[in-house]
Each structure stands twice: as C-alpha cells, then as structure tokens.
Amino acid sequence: MSEPAVLIRNVVKRYAGHVAVRDLSLTVPTGTVYGLLGPNGAGKTTTIRMILDIILPDEGTITLLGKPNTDAATLDRLGYLPEERGLYKKMVVRDVLRFLGSLKGLSGAGLDRRIDEWLDRLTLRSEAKDWGKAKVDELSRGMQQKVQFIGTLLHDPEVVILDEPFSGLDPINAQALKDTVVDLKRRGRTVLFSTHLMDNAERLCDAVCIIAKGEKVLDGRVADVKAAHASRTVALALDGDTDGVAREVLADRTLVAEVDDQNTFFEVRLAPGAGAQELLARLVQRGAPLRRFELVQPSLHQIFLDKVGAKGVEAGMSGHG
Amino acid sequence: MGKLYAVIRREYWERVKSPWFLAATLLGPLGFAAITILPAVLALRQGTSNKAKSVIVLDATGVGVGDRLRTALAGGLRSTDTSRATVRVMAPADLAAAETTATREVVAGTFAGYLVLDTAVVAGGPVRYAGRNAANSQDMDLVEGAVRQGLLSHRLVAAGLDPLKVQQLSNIRTPFTSEKLDERGRGGSGVGSVVVGYLIAFLLYMMIALYGQTLMRGVLDEKMTRVAEVIIASVKPDTLLAGKVIGVGGVGVTQQLVWIALGWAIVSFRGPILGAFGLPDVPVSLPSVSAGALATYLALYILGFTFYASLFAATGAMVSNQEDIQQASLPVTALLVASIVFMQPILLQPDSTLSRVMTMLPFSAPVLMPLRMATVQVPAWEIAATLVGMALACAVAIWVAARIYRVGLLMYGKRPSFGEVARWVRLAG
Incomplete structure (x- = not known):
C-alpha cells in the first residue's frame, strides 16, 4: 500500500477565544475520493488550509504523500480550489492560467499545450471564439468558474483539494465538476473535498470524515460507516388496520422507540436493543395486513443527525443539494 | 526561485504593458516639455496679448522719442514686429485731449495702458504711465527699460x-549664468543643481508614493477578488511579498530610466525641437551628476521604495475594502509626506x-538626501551611515510587513485595531 495522500495526526488550531480544530486525526488513502463533511463553522476550511500549509497548526503533524506538508516540492503536487474563488479581473485568461501554472513549476510550450487542452475540454475555445484571449471580467460567472477549475488542475496534481466546490456552481458546472472528480479517481488521483451537502458526498465519496465544532464525529469508508450504523428505521405500509393490531404492536415501547403514523404508512424507529426481525415476527404473528416492510438505508445525513444530534446542526446544514 | 520569478514577471508585465503606463511614461516628459515650451511659443506668437507691449505712446516730445521707444519695446531693431506699441505724435497742447481718448480706450480694453511723453521728458522730466497692468512689476520693468533705452538712443543720436x-x-542682451563651486571644483550651474536636486527629490517622492500605493491596491485587489488564497497555496506569503515589491519597484525603475x-x-536635440516651433536655441548647462551620486540616488530609491512598499503592502493586507484603505494607509502616507515639509x-x-x-x-532620507546632496557636499560617512540605517530599517519593515501580510x-471583515495588528505580528510564525 502506498503512502496515504493526506495524513493528519492530532492537529489542534486555536484562535483567540475559541478552538477551531480539536485533536483531529484522519487518513486519506491514495486514489480515493474523500469527503470532509460538517456544518458551517465545523472547522473544514481551517483543516484544509492547514493541510495546504496556508496556516500553521498549533499542535500535531500533517504529512502529504509521505512528506511533511511544509515541503515545497510536495505542495506542488497538490491542486487547490478554495471556497471563496476569484481571478485577476483585468488579466487575459491565458495569462492568468500561465501565471497559475508557473506557480506550480510549469513553463514554456508544455504549459501552453496544457492550457489549450483544458480550454478545449471545457469548451472555452472553439473555431468561433477563443475565450483564452479575453479578459477575465469579460467572461460569464460560469466561464470564470471553469477557468478556476483549469487553474486547479492544470499541473495534473496527484492530490486535488476542493473546499466547498459545489457552492455557487450552476447545475451544468456542478455536473462537470462531478464528472471531473470521477475522471480524476479513474486516473488514480486523490480527491479531498469539503461540503455541507451530504447528498453529494454520499454519492461521490469512497470515504468520509464528519466533523462538528472542530471535532471528528466519525470517519471511514462510506460502506463501513453505513454498516456500522445499521438501520434503526423501518418503513411500514399496511392495507388498512381496521382491528388496530398493528398499532398495538407499534405501541410496545420495548420494541419501538418512535412512530411517525401517516395512516397507511408508518416510519418506525426501533427501540434500543430491539431488532427489525423481532418487529416483523410480531406483526406477522398478530396478522397485521403488511404491504411493505423495509429496512431503510441510513443516509449520511441521518447518521450525522444520530451522532451529533440536532443541536450540532447549525445554520447551513442540509441533507439536500 | 522559479515562483519568485513568476510573481515578479506578472507584477511587472501586467503593469508595464498597460496603456496607462505607456501614456504616463511617454507623455510625462512631453507634458513637462510642453509646459516649458508652450508659454514661450504663446508669448512670441500672440504678441498682442502681451500687455506690456500693447500700449499707446502719446509722444509730444517733437523729436520722435516715441518711435525709438517702440523699437526698444519690440526688442530692438532686428525685430520685425513693431505693432505692439501705437505711437501718436502730437503737439503738447493736444496732450490733455489725447489722454482722455487713451483712457477711454484702455478702459474699453483695446489697450493695456498709455505712456505720456511731454517735452520735459527729453530733458529728464518724469514719464507717466497709466494702465491696467500698472501693478505688474515685470511689465513696468519692461516699459521703464524701454523708456530709458528710447531716451538714451535719442540723446546719443542728438550728440x-x-x-x-x-x-x-x-x-544689450546679457545671458546670466551662475556656477556652483565646491571643494572638488566646478559642479555645474549653481541654480541648475538645486533644480536637479528638487527634481530628484520630488521624483523619488512621487515614485515611492505612486508605486507604493499601486502595490497596496494590488494587494487589496488580490484579497478582494479572493485570488490571494489560490496564490498562497502555491507560494509562501513572504515570497509573494518579495516578488511584488521587486516587480512593482522594477516598473518604477523602468519608468525613471525612460524619463x-x-x-x-530632449535636452540634446532641443535645437531642432525649438526650431520646429520657430524659437531660437537656448543654452542649457546640465549640472554634472557624478556616477557616485547617481549610484547613491539609485540606492536611496531602492531602499526607500522597499521600506515604504513593505509598509504599504502590509496596509493593503490589513483591510478588506476600498473604503478602509485610505484611512489605514494614513500613517504610512503621513511618514512620507512629512519629508516634503x-x-x-x-x-x-x-x-x-x-x-x-x-x-x-530612514523614512525621510530617500526624499531629502538627494536635495541636500545637490546643495552641499555631504560627507561620505553621512551617506554611508544613511544607507546602512535605511537597510536596517528595511529589514525591520520587511519583517513586520511579512507577518502582517x-x-x-486571509482576514476579512472589519478593519483590525492597532492592538490586533500588533498581535498578528507577535503570533505569526
């Protein structure tokens, strides 16, 4: 197994008055798509900036591809897209890209060739119009976002770090970004991105780390996380419950913790220690007219809610996106 | 090293290739030349607008002093333009009536004024002048000189x-030049070297203020457009700061060299240039600037710019919007302006x-030392001590600025207080 792309050990970052990141450790294996999840203010951006050596941790160590993250040559193998994005407005697009490329050690004809390839790939250059020759502020917002992607990926980084990459993207660019992430993964690159949109993360990530208030809540492969948080929720549908036998069973608090009764549809949360099999057996035994009995796969959003509780969810937390 | 070069390259080229730089660099000296040449051209071409010469001469002397005066007023016999003064020859008895008419004409604005030459003038009697420009001492000197010359030539001819x-x-035309002497001997024209000292002092002041603030706005711009974070993910902030100072400073050096x-x-080819405007060549004695002095000016500019540019850059990094920057940069600007005082x-x-x-x-030396060097012989040790002091001040300024920067x-929001900035400096690793 190769060195992990990112290895964070016991990192702490304090600011005047509060702790932004508290004893955080995580491992991003090489070649995976890794999600850093959490509500706004959880410490995601601080963590990412520490990985990139933009800010220094007060305690702990961070290694990238087996080297300390202060190593300049290693940092050149990273590509970074910050949450707040922008470009030099008055500069010609191609010059901006040349500049960003040269900051990563690219130069000359090789750099120009890569710029051309990317402009073509993201349809910023065609027979009719070469946006590479335009000034940045002549471009639409969507096109500027594309230029920003190019700047991040121009030097074909081994590790790509994206901070809230989906915020502010139009649907077309959001899709293009997802495609790009999948493509990077296929080519063996590592992608680490932060998001507060759990749905995106659930579909894209191989592994995740959920943090809240600067602390790690859980981490691991998405499949493992889901397995470890086996379903405690059952979706139940009945063909009428005229004699009330089903409701009788559901009222048993040793079996069921909570019921969302929607007349013919029930969302049932199992009581601690009770199993879904037991509930099913009891319902069948009492002759309840079952139409559907399904163990609901927990979403990352639900897992997060279960672990942190609604109190941990501050403004900006969302299960949809 | 490659990254530093990349930053310098961008800072330098994006500015040098902008039309504003081209305009300022090429038009600057032309504008300067224009304000020195144009008035001369206008004065010669539009003579009638020259008040001292558009006068009425009421000549009751009977011996033609008025005509001689007119010639003198126009600038001698060789001058072809004699239309500026209108000579009215008359009998002494008509003088009072003519004066009333002339007063009306001056009040109406047709002429600037009139001279009264009665018979007593030839014998040394008083000459009276009445006009709109009577309070203008230069005009009066001119008229008085012309009267003297007119009378003198009349007397000589009469003799x-x-x-x-x-x-x-x-x-008689006497070009007057003065020359500065110091212990090394001739130092070029005395007035010239003070002018050059002034010019260099102002130039250094302007360049430091102009490009220091350019740098400051550049830093703020990177912050406001949020490019800064992408850049410092690839380049250490210290390298970025160094690249900016060198790049923008280089633009200033380029502009000065072009100027x-x-x-x-312009000085070398002033003959043809002045000729094109129909003007005679004027002798310009350039003060000799030694290679040592030139090297000192350059060192003063480089150190002075580095000092102020670092502080301006730190100021740009401190604030998050255009409104705050003027106020935030006040301490730095005040330091610089103090030199001018x-x-x-x-x-x-x-x-x-x-x-x-x-x-x-260190903070006033880049502006004031060239001025003093142009006027007196500054001991070598003082110059050396100044440069060393400035180098030390630069080191401190860079150290502080890099930490604030x-x-x-990455700080957005309200402008930090002085105490907060002090904490940044203390805590920044």
Missing part, C-alpha cells in the same frame, strides 16, 4: 552718433542639525 550704431550699441533617456534626448528648511540651511538629522532618518491576507 551726433550714427543712429544704426547707436541701436547696435544700446541693444531620463527622454529628458536627455522639510524640503524648504533643508534647501535654506543644508548644513543645520535639523537638515543633517532629517536627511539621515501573512495573517491579514
């Missing part, structure tokens, strides 16, 4: 001399204690 000879002899070259060209006292007493201290303090670049 039997050849009128043409008289005109040649009495038409010097253009200035030299001391220009006059230093020029008057270049060897006073005040002058010696002000020219050696590193922290400030």
Whole structure:
C-alpha cells in the first residue's frame, strides 16, 4: 500500500477565544475520493488550509504523500480550489492560467499545450471564439468558474483539494465538476473535498470524515460507516388496520422507540436493543395486513443527525443539494 | 526561485504593458516639455496679448522719442514686429485731449495702458504711465527699460552718433549664468543643481508614493477578488511579498530610466525641437551628476521604495475594502509626506542639525538626501551611515510587513485595531 495522500495526526488550531480544530486525526488513502463533511463553522476550511500549509497548526503533524506538508516540492503536487474563488479581473485568461501554472513549476510550450487542452475540454475555445484571449471580467460567472477549475488542475496534481466546490456552481458546472472528480479517481488521483451537502458526498465519496465544532464525529469508508450504523428505521405500509393490531404492536415501547403514523404508512424507529426481525415476527404473528416492510438505508445525513444530534446542526446544514 | 520569478514577471508585465503606463511614461516628459515650451511659443506668437507691449505712446516730445521707444519695446531693431506699441505724435497742447481718448480706450480694453511723453521728458522730466497692468512689476520693468533705452538712443543720436550704431550699441542682451563651486571644483550651474536636486527629490517622492500605493491596491485587489488564497497555496506569503515589491519597484525603475533617456534626448536635440516651433536655441548647462551620486540616488530609491512598499503592502493586507484603505494607509502616507515639509528648511540651511538629522532618518532620507546632496557636499560617512540605517530599517519593515501580510491576507471583515495588528505580528510564525 502506498503512502496515504493526506495524513493528519492530532492537529489542534486555536484562535483567540475559541478552538477551531480539536485533536483531529484522519487518513486519506491514495486514489480515493474523500469527503470532509460538517456544518458551517465545523472547522473544514481551517483543516484544509492547514493541510495546504496556508496556516500553521498549533499542535500535531500533517504529512502529504509521505512528506511533511511544509515541503515545497510536495505542495506542488497538490491542486487547490478554495471556497471563496476569484481571478485577476483585468488579466487575459491565458495569462492568468500561465501565471497559475508557473506557480506550480510549469513553463514554456508544455504549459501552453496544457492550457489549450483544458480550454478545449471545457469548451472555452472553439473555431468561433477563443475565450483564452479575453479578459477575465469579460467572461460569464460560469466561464470564470471553469477557468478556476483549469487553474486547479492544470499541473495534473496527484492530490486535488476542493473546499466547498459545489457552492455557487450552476447545475451544468456542478455536473462537470462531478464528472471531473470521477475522471480524476479513474486516473488514480486523490480527491479531498469539503461540503455541507451530504447528498453529494454520499454519492461521490469512497470515504468520509464528519466533523462538528472542530471535532471528528466519525470517519471511514462510506460502506463501513453505513454498516456500522445499521438501520434503526423501518418503513411500514399496511392495507388498512381496521382491528388496530398493528398499532398495538407499534405501541410496545420495548420494541419501538418512535412512530411517525401517516395512516397507511408508518416510519418506525426501533427501540434500543430491539431488532427489525423481532418487529416483523410480531406483526406477522398478530396478522397485521403488511404491504411493505423495509429496512431503510441510513443516509449520511441521518447518521450525522444520530451522532451529533440536532443541536450540532447549525445554520447551513442540509441533507439536500 | 522559479515562483519568485513568476510573481515578479506578472507584477511587472501586467503593469508595464498597460496603456496607462505607456501614456504616463511617454507623455510625462512631453507634458513637462510642453509646459516649458508652450508659454514661450504663446508669448512670441500672440504678441498682442502681451500687455506690456500693447500700449499707446502719446509722444509730444517733437523729436520722435516715441518711435525709438517702440523699437526698444519690440526688442530692438532686428525685430520685425513693431505693432505692439501705437505711437501718436502730437503737439503738447493736444496732450490733455489725447489722454482722455487713451483712457477711454484702455478702459474699453483695446489697450493695456498709455505712456505720456511731454517735452520735459527729453530733458529728464518724469514719464507717466497709466494702465491696467500698472501693478505688474515685470511689465513696468519692461516699459521703464524701454523708456530709458528710447531716451538714451535719442540723446546719443542728438550728440551726433550714427543712429544704426547707436541701436547696435544700446541693444544689450546679457545671458546670466551662475556656477556652483565646491571643494572638488566646478559642479555645474549653481541654480541648475538645486533644480536637479528638487527634481530628484520630488521624483523619488512621487515614485515611492505612486508605486507604493499601486502595490497596496494590488494587494487589496488580490484579497478582494479572493485570488490571494489560490496564490498562497502555491507560494509562501513572504515570497509573494518579495516578488511584488521587486516587480512593482522594477516598473518604477523602468519608468525613471525612460524619463531620463527622454529628458536627455530632449535636452540634446532641443535645437531642432525649438526650431520646429520657430524659437531660437537656448543654452542649457546640465549640472554634472557624478556616477557616485547617481549610484547613491539609485540606492536611496531602492531602499526607500522597499521600506515604504513593505509598509504599504502590509496596509493593503490589513483591510478588506476600498473604503478602509485610505484611512489605514494614513500613517504610512503621513511618514512620507512629512519629508516634503522639510524640503524648504533643508534647501535654506543644508548644513543645520535639523537638515543633517532629517536627511539621515530612514523614512525621510530617500526624499531629502538627494536635495541636500545637490546643495552641499555631504560627507561620505553621512551617506554611508544613511544607507546602512535605511537597510536596517528595511529589514525591520520587511519583517513586520511579512507577518502582517501573512495573517491579514486571509482576514476579512472589519478593519483590525492597532492592538490586533500588533498581535498578528507577535503570533505569526
């Protein structure tokens, strides 16, 4: 197994008055798509900036591809897209890209060739119009976002770090970004991105780390996380419950913790220690007219809610996106 | 090293290739030349607008003093333009009536004024002048000189001399030059070297203020457009700061070199240039600037710019919007402007204690030292001490600025207080 792309050990970052990141450790294996999840203010951006050596941790160590993250040559193998994005407005697009490329050690004809390839790939250059020759502020917002992607990926980084990459993207660019992430993964690159949109993360990530208030809540492969948080929720549908036998069973608090009764549809949360099999057996035994009995796969959003509780969810937390 | 170069390259080229730079660099000296040449051209071409010469001469002398005066007023016999003064020859008895008419004409604005020459004038009696420009001492000097010259030539001719000879002899033009001497000997023209000292001092002041603030706005711009974070993910903030100072400073050096070259060209080829405007060549004696002095000016500019540019850059990183930047940069600007305040006292007493201290303090030296060097012989040790002091001040300024810059670049929101900035400096690793 190769060195992990990112290895964070016991990192702490304090600011005047509060702790932004508290004893955080995580491992991003090489070649995976890794999600850093959490509500706004959880410490995601601080963590990412520490990985990139933009800010220094007060305690702990961070290694990238087996080297300390202060190593300049290693940092050149990273590509970074910050949450707040922008470009030099008055500069010609191609010059901006040349500049960003040269900051990563690219130069000359090789750099120009890569710029051309990317402009073509993201349809910023065609027979009719070469946006590479335009000034940045002549471009639409969507096109500027594309230029920003190019700047991040121009030097074909081994590790790509994206901070809230989906915020502010139009649907077309959001899709293009997802495609790009999948493509990077296929080519063996590592992608680490932060998001507060759990749905995106659930579909894209191989592994995740959920943090809240600067602390790690859980981490691991998405499949493992889901397995470890086996379903405690059952979706139940009945063909009428005229004699009330089903409701009788559901009222048993040793079996069921909570019921969302929607007349013919029930969302049932199992009581601690009770199993879904037991509930099913009891319902069948009492002759309840079952139409559907399904163990609901927990979403990352639900897992997060279960672990942190609604109190941990501050403004900006969302299960949809 | 490659990254530093990349930053320098961008800072330099994006500015040098902008049309504004081109305009300022090329038009700057032309504008300067224009304001020196144009008035001369206008004065010669539109003579009627020259008040001193558009006068009525009421000549009751009976011996033609008025005509001689007109010739003198126009600038001698060789001058072809004699239309500026209108001579009205008359009998002494008509003088009062003519004066009333002339008063009306001056009030109406047709003429600037009138001269009254009665019979007593030839014998040394008083000459009266009445006009709108009577309070203008330069105009009055001109008129008075012309009256003297007119009377003198009349008397010489009356004494039997050849009128043409008289005109040649009495038409005296003396170009006056002064020369500065110091213990090394001739130092070029005295007035010239003070002018050059002023020019260099102002030039250095302007360049430091202009490009220091350019740098400051550049830093703020990177912050406001949020490019800063992408950049410092690839380049250490210290490298970025260094690249910016070198790049923007280089733009200033480039501009100065172009100006010097253009200035030299204008002075060298002033003959043809002035000729194109129909003007006679004027002798310009350039003060000799030694290679040592030139190297000192360059060192003063480089150190002075580095000092102020670092502080301006830190200021740019401190704030998050255009509204705050003027106020935030006030301390730095005040430091720079303070130098200008001391220009006059230093020029008057270049060897006073005040002058010696002000020219050696790191924050005022880049502006004031060239001025003092142009007026007196500054001891070599003082120059050396100044440069060393400035280098030390630069090191401190860079150290402080780099720390503020590193922290400030990612700070958004309200302008930090002085205490907060002090904490940034203390805590920034």
